[in-house]
């Protein structure tokens with residue numbers, strides 16, 4: 001997808017001295033972090049790495065100057081290697097091999113499990129027993145996660161609480177790889193910034209606010225972001241939608257007031273410190 005996008009944009013701007021800007025997002029790395037699913041995350045990171053390499057290759061093969069900046073807007077999950085599993089002093093260990101054995105994400109496995117439960121006859125002589133479900137789960141863990149040693153506690157949680165199986169599957173693989181997590185949300189860990197050209201991106205060496213990455217790109221491309229935004233708003237009115245109350249809503253979404261955050265971490269007033277209450281991106285009390 002990355003290669004096709006770069007090829008199409010290079011073709012479209014062949015006779016144009018302004019070049020092009022392309023944003024490539026490995027968005028499911030974040031989702032795997034929210035799920036605390038290290039197997040899904042490692043595969044998403046590897047896919048991102050492939051996209052990253054193809055951009056480097058494109059830049060090397062092209063005589064037209066270009067720069068690639070790679071970063072993240074935040075870390076998700078509070079990932080750490082060497083999770084402590086016991087009360088005894090932990091060994092400094094991590095088992096990435098356990099991630100290599102998994103062929104599916106916990107999200108996919110939870111969906112499979114739900115589909116299976118829904119397909120079961122609920123009444124009469126053919127009603128299924130927990131033994132049937134247990135056998136199904138044993139098979140699902142083996143084929144999907146490469147796990148053959150589920151404990152009776154893990155099996156019990158999957159049987160009694162299918163509604164949180166998404167997290168249970170992720171926990172099973174996290175324990176076996178000794179991958180630790182501190183949150184299902186975004187974390188405040190500093191993230192890396194990579195650049196294809198150390199000289200061109202010298203301004204991004206060291207520690208920076210993430211807005212400085214955008215400022216660097218605008219400067220490097222010599223783009224007047226304000227003017228482009230104005231043009232997009234004017235030309236994009238055809239894509240505007242009408243809200244439930246009949247009010248017109250910009251296709252770019254509601255524009256935040258100065259200093260206002262449309263979603264994020266400023267909802268402490270509503271937090272009840274209860275797992276599951278705070279949903280990703282939306283505060284389910286005020287809806288913002």
Ligand SMILES: [Zn+2]
Pocket residue numbers: 030031034076186280
């Ligand atoms: Zn997120």
